[in-house]
Amino acid sequence: MTPAAQPPESSRADSDDLSLEILKTLQSNFSRSEFLISTLPGVLHSIGSETGGLVSQRLGKWDRECWIGEKTAFPDDLVSEAVDHGSPKRSEGWFAAPLDSQLLQSDSSTITSSSSALVFKLDSHSSNQKSAQAANQVRSAVALLAAALDRIDSHDRSVRRIEQLTSVLHAAAQWQRIADDETLLERIASTATQLLGCERASIFLWDRRRKKLIGRPALGVEGRPLEVDDSVGVVGEVLRSGDSKIWNASSSDDEGRVNRTVDQSLDFQTRSLVAVPMISRRGDQQREETIGVFEAINHHGKGFDHLDMAVLSDLALHAAVAIESQRTRQSLTESRDRLVNDAASATPLLGEHRSVELVRQSAKKVASTDLTVLILGSNGTGKEVLARQIHYQSTRRHGPFIAVNCAALVESLLESELFGHEKGSFTDASQTRSGKFELAKGGTLFLDEVGDLSAGGQAKLLRVLEDKVVVRVGGSHTIPVDVRVIAATNQPLETRIREKRFREDLYFRLNVVSLTLPPLSNRGEDVLLLAEHFLIHFSHQIGRPVPELHPSARQALMAHPWPGNIRELRNTIERVSYLTTENIITAADLMLNRSPESRISEANDAAFLNDLPPTLCDATRVFQVLQINRAIESCSGNMTEAASRLGLHRSNLYRKMRQLGMPTSGEENATTRRSASSD
Numbered sequence: 001m002t003p004a005a006q007p008p009e010s011s012r013a014d015s016d017d018l019s020l021e022i023l024k025t026l027q028s029n030f031s032r033s034e035f036l037i038s039t040l041p042g043v044l045h046s047i048g049s050e051t052g053g054l055v056s057q058r059l060g061k062w063d064r065e066c067w068i069g070e071k072t073a074f075p076d077d078l079v080s081e082a083v084d085h086g087s088p089k090r091s092e093g094w095f096a097a098p099l100d101s102q103l104l105q106s107d108s109s110t111i112t113s114s115s116s117a118l119v120f121k122l123d124s125h126s127s128n129q130k131s132a133q134a135a136n137q138v139r140s141a142v143a144l145l146a147a148a149l150d151r152i153d154s155h156d157r158s159v160r161r162i163e164q165l166t167s168v169l170h171a172a173a174q175w176q177r178i179a180d181d182e183t184l185l186e187r188i189a190s191t192a193t194q195l196l197g198c199e200r201a202s203i204f205l206w207d208r209r210r211k212k213l214i215g216r217p218a219l220g221v222e223g224r225p226l227e228v229d230d231s232v233g234v235v236g237e238v239l240r241s242g243d244s245k246i247w248n249a250s251s252s253d254d255e256g257r258v259n260r261t262v263d264q265s266l267d268f269q270t271r272s273l274v275a276v277p278m279i280s281r282r283g284d285q286q287r288e289e290t291i292g293v294f295e296a297i298n299h300h301g302k303g304f305d306h307l308d309m310a311v312l313s314d315l316a317l318h319a320a321v322a323i324e325s326q327r328t329r330q331s332l333t334e335s336r337d338r339l340v341n342d343a344a345s346a347t348p349l350l351g352e353h354r355s356v357e358l359v360r361q362s363a364k365k366v367a368s369t370d371l372t373v374l375i376l377g378s379n380g381t382g383k384e385v386l387a388r389q390i391h392y393q394s395t396r397r398h399g400p401f402i403a404v405n406c407a408a409l410v411e412s413l414l415e416s417e418l419f420g421h422e423k424g425s426f427t428d429a430s431q432t433r434s435g436k437f438e439l440a441k442g443g444t445l446f447l448d449e450v451g452d453l454s455a456g457g458q459a460k461l462l463r464v465l466e467d468k469v470v471v472r473v474g475g476s477h478t479i480p481v482d483v484r485v486i487a488a489t490n491q492p493l494e495t496r497i498r499e500k501r502f503r504e505d506l507y508f509r510l511n512v513v514s515l516t517l518p519p520l521s522n523r524g525e526d527v528l529l530l531a532e533h534f535l536i537h538f539s540h541q542i543g544r545p546v547p548e549l550h551p552s553a554r555q556a557l558m559a560h561p562w563p564g565n566i567r568e569l570r571n572t573i574e575r576v577s578y579l580t581t582e583n584i585i586t587a588a589d590l591m592l593n594r595s596p597e598s599r600i601s602e603a604n605d606a607a608f609l610n611d612l613p614p615t616l617c618d619a620t621r622v623f624q625v626l627q628i629n630r631a632i633e634s635c636s637g638n639m640t641e642a643a644s645r646l647g648l649h650r651s652n653l654y655r656k657m658r659q660l661g662m663p664t665s666g667e668e669n670a671t672t673r674r675s676a677s678s679d
């Protein structure tokens with residue numbers, strides 16, 4: 001094997017000088033062009049040339065990147081030949097050498113492709129006399145230059161990559177805050193066009209079922225999103241293979257890969273593109289799923305390269321996450337809206353009577369404001385239903401609706417219930433607890449039976465309504481109150497103010513807008529409308545066919561005074577729905593024709609339920625007394641029958657009555673005695 005020719009001493013000295021100069025320049029952290037301007041004269045000098053420069057391929061042509069001396073035309077064929085062969089070539093006084101650091105090795109069998117070359121004119125005497133020596137000098141100068149440019153390029157690439165990754169992360173953080181689907185896709189696409197320096201970027205979301213790719217955003221034919229078959233073009237290739245692809249018209253004649261129908265429909269010309277798959281990870285298992293393809297079109301510069309592909313892949317990764325989380329957010333919002341709509345329609349304010357219609361209209365108007373509302377009306381007229389209507393029609397509909405029965409708040413617990421307490425602030429405060437004002441944050445607080453609030457409670461409520469802050473019991477910091485207050489009462493507040501039982505200042509605070517619900521007996525045919533509504537509701541609940549109201553039943557419903565209002569009507573229909581099996585409900589089934597006393601007692605029962613003591617134990621006791629009395633009354637005092645209706649043995653009924661402190665008859669004593677003697 002012939003050893004590589006050694007350059008003579010003088011040329012070795014030249015080459016050492018050049019190496020030193022290049023090394024020094026490299027330390028200056030110059031950009032590629034600054035470096036070339038600074039070192040190219042020395043490089044040319046070292047090889048005995050005064051005219052030449054570095055040329056680079058751009059859109060299929062050789063362009064001067066940096067040139068020294070006279071700008072004469074250079075032979076591009078010679079450059080292409082040198083680059084194609086991966087070795088220096090000379091012809092007619094010109095010399096072209098591909099820029100490849102591998103050329104430092106004297107073994108030129110390694111051919112690598114290069115897109116830059118050094119091209120220069122040789123002095124005629126130097127080319128003729130010392131061609132072998134010149135070739136060696138050129139070889140080492142080009143290799144030095146190539147190695148230095150490699151360093152600069154790789155440093156530039158790292159810097160560009162870091163900048164791009166920083167931009168990608170920054171953009172991705174912004175995307176997470178975008179709620180609207182269209183805006184999100186537009187923002188992702190515009191980030192891609194900026195980062196890649198291209199004309200357009202599009203996200204093709206995959207509709208698997210229809211085997212279509214839907215191009216969004218900004219791609220559209222007459223306002224519709226663009227749809228293409230999921231198997232065509234480079235985008236289809238990427239979807240099928242899962243591999244990213246680059247296509248540059250200048251460097252490829254593989255025209256068939258581009259789906260020109262898209263260009264035609266958009267009056268556009270694709271010259272270069274890069275496309276990457278969009279992969280989303282789902283569920284606990286992080287299962288990968290392709291959701292589409294991200295494509296960037298028409299690079300503003302030389303065409304897309306692998307760095308662009310890497311950036312687009314990074315963007316696609318974050319875009320897939322943003323799209324997925326946006327879809328999740330959207331479906332959560334949709335299901336929340338569905339729940340809110342369900343809740344709103346679960347308690348409609350039924351009624352066609354003019355008085356109800358007027359209340360409904362006023363409620364609609366007041367709902368759009370944040371004003372405090374006072375709802376007046378007797379027991380069971382639908383005050384809470386109306387309060388819910390206002391809440392669900394307001395901008396606070398997505399917030400909570402918290403109802404508090406003020407009459408049930410015992411003085412000692414009132415403050416803690418409404419404003420919360422800190423752990424350890426009193427004996428039973430084992431945990432910190434938020435009060436109703438805090439729980440209703442962003443929503444509506446319904447203060448029912450506000451007229452029954454104690455004097456202390458009234459003062460505390462007034463302070464919160466004025467200051468708009470609460471302080472938990474045992475706490476020191478103030479918590480802002482973000483609630484709309486709706487209060488209700490069946491008490492004649494003005495009379496109570498005169499009697500000094502209700503604070504006038506609180507009344508004015510609450511009575512910003514007042515709505516009054518009429519008693520049911522003043523609502524005309526609404527009685528029938530509501531009765532039929534409840535009949536359908538309870539029949540569906542029980543799973544029985546909906547019975548019809550016999551004309552006699554309709555008459556009885558209209559004639560009844562309904563002291564317990566809609567609650568009483570609802571209870572009546574609930575009872576009849578459970579107790580009758582016929583398809584027609586008669587007046588007798590309704591059991592409305594009872595004595596005025598029993599009607600009063602029923603109305604009292606309705607009010608009574610409302611006034612039940614707060615603890616479960618006390619409420620259960622009171623309820624049991626009521627239920628036993630009702631059973632005895634409905635069996636006309638026949639204790640055996642009443643016990644059987646209650647599901648008890650007669651003796652157990654008496655024992656229960658004694659436990660509850662209820663008076664018992666003489667017969668009971670006999671029974672007790674009997675059971676005592678038999679024990």
Ligand SMILES: Nc1ncnc2c1ncn2[C@@H]1O[C@H](COP(=O)(O)OP(=O)(O)OP(=O)(O)O)[C@@H](O)[C@H]1O
Pocket residue numbers: 347348349350351377378379380381382383384385386448490530566567570610
């Ligand atoms: N307009 C209406 N349409 C349908 N149902 C109604 C209507 N008004 C009231 N109701 C029903 O009647 C019952 C009593 O209603 P609600 O509790 O709202 O009355 P209230 O006036 O707040 O009673 P109270 O004064 O005892 O607190 C509830 O079951 C409710 O669903």
